[in-house]
Amino acid sequence: MANRWKNDLTRADATPYEAFLNRRQIMAGLGGAIGLGLSGVGSAAAASETAELEPNTWEEVTTYCNFYEFGTGKGDPAAYAGQMTTSPWSVEIDGLVDRPGSYSMEQILEAMTLEERIYRFRCVEAWSMVIPWQGFELADLLDLAGVQSEAKYVAFETLYRPSEMPGTAYRVLDWPYREGLRLDEARHPLTIMATGIFDKPLPNQNGAPLRLVVPWKYGFKSIKSVVRITLTDQEPHASWNVANPREYGFYSNVNPNVSHPRWSQASERRIGGGLFARRQPTTMFNGYADEVASLYEGMDLAKFF
Ligand code: MTE
Numbered sequence: 150m151a152n153r154w155k156n157d158l159t160r161a162d163a164t165p166y167e168a169f170l171n172r173r174q175i176m177a178g179l180g181g182a183i184g185l186g187l188s189g190v191g192s193a194a195a196a197s198e199t200a201e202l203e204p205n206t207w208e209e210v211t212t213y214c215n216f217y218e219f220g221t222g223k224g225d226p227a228a229y230a231g232q233m234t235t236s237p238w239s240v241e242i243d244g245l246v247d248r249p250g251s252y253s254m255e256q257i258l259e260a261m262t263l264e265e266r267i268y269r270f271r272c273v274e275a276w277s278m279v280i281p282w283q284g285f286e287l288a289d290l291l292d293l294a295g296v297q298s299e300a301k302y303v304a305f306e307t308l309y310r311p312s313e314m315p316g317t318a319y320r321v322l323d324w325p326y327r328e329g330l331r332l333d334e335a336r337h338p339l340t341i342m343a344t345g346i347f348d349k350p351l352p353n354q355n356g357a358p359l360r361l362v363v364p365w366k367y368g369f370k371s372i373k374s375v376v377r378i379t380l381t382d383q384e385p386h387a388s389w390n391v392a393n394p395r396e397y398g399f400y401s402n403v404n405p406n407v408s409h410p411r412w413s414q415a416s417e418r419r420i421g422g423g424l425f426a427r428r429q430p431t432t433m434f435n436g437y438a439d440e441v442a443s444l445y446e447g448m449d450l451a452k453f454f
Contacts, residue, residue, distance in 0.1 A: 201269075202269070204267060204278075204279045204280060204281045205278040205279055205420055209421045210280055210355065211227060211352050211354060212227045214226040214354045215272065215368065216316075216354055216373055217316050217321050217322060217326070218309075218314040218316045218326065219233075219314060220316045221319075225316065226353075226354035226355075229315055229316075230352075230353035230354040230357075231353055232313045233308070233313045233357070233374065234310075235353060235357045235358045235374070236254070236358070237253065237254070238253070238254040238359070239252060239253045239254065240252050240254075240257065240359065240375060240377065241376065241378070242378045243377070243378075243379050244304070244379040244381050245299055245380040245381060245382065246291075246294040246295050246296060246297060246380050249294065252294075254358055254359065257290065257359070260289075260293050261285035261293075261342075262285055263285055263344065263345075264283070264285065265281060265282065265283055265348075266283075266284065266339075266341055266362075266364075267279065267280070267282075268364035269364060270362075270368055271367060271403045271417060271431065271435045272367060272368040273367035273369055273401065273409065273414075275412060275416070275417050275418060275431075276419070277417045277418070277429075277431075278419070280346060281346060281348075282341060282346055282362055283346070283348060284341040284342050284343035284345065285342055285344075286340065286341055287303075287336070287342050288335070288337075290378070291336065291378075296332070296380055297380065299382050301332055301381070301382045301383075302329055302331055302335075302380075302381050302382070302384055302385050303331075303335040303378060303380060303381075303385070304329045304377075305328045305329065305361060305375050305377065305378055305379075305385075306325050306326070306372075306375065306378075307327070307372055307373055307375060308325070308374045308376045309324050309325035322388045322389070323388060323391065323392070326372060326388050327386050327387060327388050328370055328372040328387050328388065329384065329385025329386070329387050330363065331444075332380075333444055334363065334441075334444060338440075339364055339437060340362070342359055342361060343361075343362045344358060353374075356374050357374060361373075361375060365402060365403055365436075365437040365438075365440075365441045366403060366435075367397075367402075367403060369388075369397065369401065370387075387399055396409060396410055396411070398453065398454035399453075400445075400453050400454060401454070402441075402454075403434055404450055404454065405430065405432065406433075406450075406451075407454045414431055415430065416428040417431045
């Protein structure tokens with residue numbers, strides 16, 4: 150896969166994961182920190198960029214999670230999401246589309262081309278990770294259904310199955326979990342539907358079998374275990390935005406200059422950095438400004454936060 154986006158190096162651009170792991174173990178043994186080994190990309194700038202994109206560990210990505218349908222503790226999803234049935238799975242695609250209907254996971258996977266994207270991931274709670282996703286561009290799935298010209302937004306819905314989701318017994322949110330994007334955000338090439346991490350199928354706690362990933366927005370926009378995608382001309386209901394519009398905007402683009410009412414967003418704690426690691430500065434659009442800033446030209450980002 151060609152490296153079309155400077156911030157989404159693919160595994161093909163980097164050392165194969167097993168080799169990377171081995172090297173990391175070796176380097177750890179030597180007491181050194183390394184970035185991803187690069188094959189064919191030689192510049193110092195590229196090297197420092199990829200060093201910053203060194204993925205978190207499998208352990209970190211799969212045990213430090215937010216998936217409130219299974220509880221609000223960071224370890225709850227890993228402990229309880231195993232009971233969610235993810236096969237068979239289908240996604241209802243409806244609203245302003247030419248080919249509405251129930252698309253099975255098999256149908257979707259057959260039609261889509263999977264690729265790897267290594268993205269920074271920044272939670273609104275001011276922690277961050279780097280995650281190697283596998284998935285496909287949401288735009289390709291939207292094209293499969295055929296988006297009609299009146300559509301302006303895309304709405305998403307997570308599975309709501311109380312018998313398998315102990316966290317839904319608590320009205321923390323108005324279940325099912327819902328999210329939304331403007332159509333141009335949804336169609337942006339950085340926006341993917343993930344089916345895997347670390348070359349393995351997505352674990353349930355990370356949103357199996359299919360979850361949204363929008364790397365320039367706070368993590369809560371990246372809705373998990375999606376069962377419905379609706380094309381609409383109205384701004385969609387977004388769970389956190391509706392629960393507390395003062396704290397969670399519909400856009401929720403990562404922005405170090407706009408504080409959350411209860412904490413600053415200027416810096417973040419990189420998971421895995423160790424207890425005493427220094428916080429790192431948060432970057433505009435989570436480092437994807439070159440690619441996405443034009444989507445918001447002319448908008449007051451303090452108002453449309
Ligand atoms: N999707 C659903 N259905 N339920 C959730 O509670 N949490 C969101 C998002 N998607 C959430 C969700 C939040 S707050 C974050 S930070 C990310 O998932 C966390 O993704 P991860 O656990 O895979 O890192």
